Amino acid sequence: MRLIFKPKKRLLTRMLITSLAIIALVGFGLAWSVTILHAQNSYNKETSQLIAEMPQIAAELRENDLIPQNNDWLQENNKQKRYLMASCDENYQGVWTSSLAIDNNLVDICERFKSIADTTPPYYINMADNKSYFAFKLPVELNQNQYNMVVLKDADSVENDFKRFKRLTYLRLAVVLGLAFILLISAAYWGMRPMVRLKQELQAITDGKKQALSDGYPQELEGVTQALNQLLIQSSEQQTRYQNAMNDLAHSLKTRLAAVYAITDDDKLSKADASEKIMQQVGQMDQLVKYQLKRAMLGRQGLIHEQTQVLPMVEQLSQMLFKIYHEKSVKFSCDIESSISFPMNKGDLMEICGNLMENAFRLCISQVSISAQIDHSGNAILIVEDDGPGVEEALKERIIQRGVRADTQSPGQGIGLAVCNEIVNSYHGILSINESHLEGAKFTIKIPNN
Known part of the structure; x- marks a missing residue:
């Protein structure tokens, strides 16, 4: 060889x-x-x-x-x-x-x-x-x-x-070339030092020791370093978006799986009814997977705004939650007219309603109330209330952050309210937390009708 x-x-x-x-x-x-x-x-x-x-x-x-x-x-x-x-x-x-x-x-x-x-x-x-x-x-x-x-x-x-002059001339030339070679090597290594520094910083970013390239590069490399930093930011945002989307998907599927378990344990349902309801949950899971994958690729701003009816979605979610929390015998009241539509993507509205209603059913004592309306300014308002322990004043700003939970006694990842807040912000809306007349928590969503 x-x-x-x-x-x-x-x-x-x-x-x-x-x-x-x-x-x-x-x-x-x-x-x-x-x-x-x-x-x-x-x-x-x-x-x-x-x-x-x-x-x-x-x-x-x-x-x-x-x-x-x-x-x-x-x-x-x-x-x-x-x-x-x-x-x-x-x-x-x-x-x-x-x-x-x-x-x-x-x-x-x-x-x-x-x-x-x-x-x-x-x-x-x-x-x-x-x-x-x-x-x-x-x-x-x-x-x-x-x-x-x-x-x-x-x-x-x-x-x-x-001949003597010629020898001296070429000897001087050799000396000049030698000095020029030394100076060229020095200048080359001096000029290449920013590239070595760039390589080291990129390696540090790869190893997770740095998040971005530092400043202070020569003017000729500023455009490159700025473009690389922008690329790193976009990559980090995309990675965060994918991670959040997968977490949100797992959180959303958890409720549907719980509903499937509740349906399979319900002896009152016939085999045909149970299969039909399970297939409904599977269909919702499929919609959730497609929705979260699309959101991971495009981001929330990439999703098309549309008008989505609220009442059918609330009724569908309440039936699922009744199956999951059937032992609590929750008294559920719904004040939503059939004509009310929110200027939101169907998947986004399902995420908001599902997270808020699931929290209300899980934390309430016996009552959950939900209402929706369009005010005189055309803003869409959704209110979800319960008679549970409520939210402490010190936690109202923190629980809308990922990983923060108000109820530490029950299992969960603390991302449901964070998802709601992200969705509401993407529509330039407001999520507020107050005390309900039921003496529990009151979550109000206000979406401008752009």
Whole structure:
């Protein structure tokens, strides 16, 4: 079996390689330009020196009768110096060659220079003596004729200087690249520290040690961290919504299961009647499951508001509760006209009525009363009362929170009233708790008719 090593892709490595490649390219380009400029500068420097020596060149030309003897320009500049040079016409045909060039067998200076005349300086020429020379072109006019004076200088010293300068230039470049590499690594790790911090905080959130990303990230990452925090909030809200929906479903199904048990234990019912009533409870359970799943996905605001009749639902729930609490012989009074409808989803209204009526039947001594009406402002009002122990003043605000129960003697999760309050708030309504004329608790629901 052949093992294939596949290195991990690292953003930091890509940044370093790209940055170093750019710096190296720019650095070598600058070094190349500097060396060319240095060579041209050396050539210009030598040219300037030759121009300064023009009187000496002219003295050698006069010695060979190329310049008239009465030239005033040479009266004070008659010092002679021997040069490797030649005089060429406009087509670079040899006119004259200096004695020093002839002594060194360099008789074809003009012809060799012609091959490089169209290039840019500095001019290098390899001559017959297998040496390299710098060639300097000096246009001059002698006896009203235009000539090109080509002066040769040994290139060894200039080339050695050029090589030394080139070495120093690339050595400096290597030092700069080394420092740039160190600075790039430092900058890269410094720049990547917020990403490392982001990774650590995300891991802490995954481990449950944090709830959200902290502030103080660079401006470039603020949009990302804010989007992640928003995503975490939405995820947390969705998880809470699902958890609450499952708890609410379990709470709602508990009452229906209790009704099923009561129906199966009722010897007065025939098998057909018991089956029919059990199927009714199963149908309600099915509706509850669908309702809670829909609410978990969409949230309460996603549920469609509709008009739901109150009386049929109250009658259906009371029959179920009579079966569950048949041993209490509850006196139940209902003051609801058949025409009254609430601006609520059917599932929401069932949750409210079911929770309030189940609490009233469970906690009452012997009486439960429920009424519904539409006031003059069009608000829907539902009132559920009992003659039980009531609710202490200190608990009235707390029992509408999840997990808080007023009656700690009986089993339960303490989520029924919290569900009612959440539903009422989603319709911009109000749930209030007061003392009933039956000397027990009075729960009033007020839903605006939007």
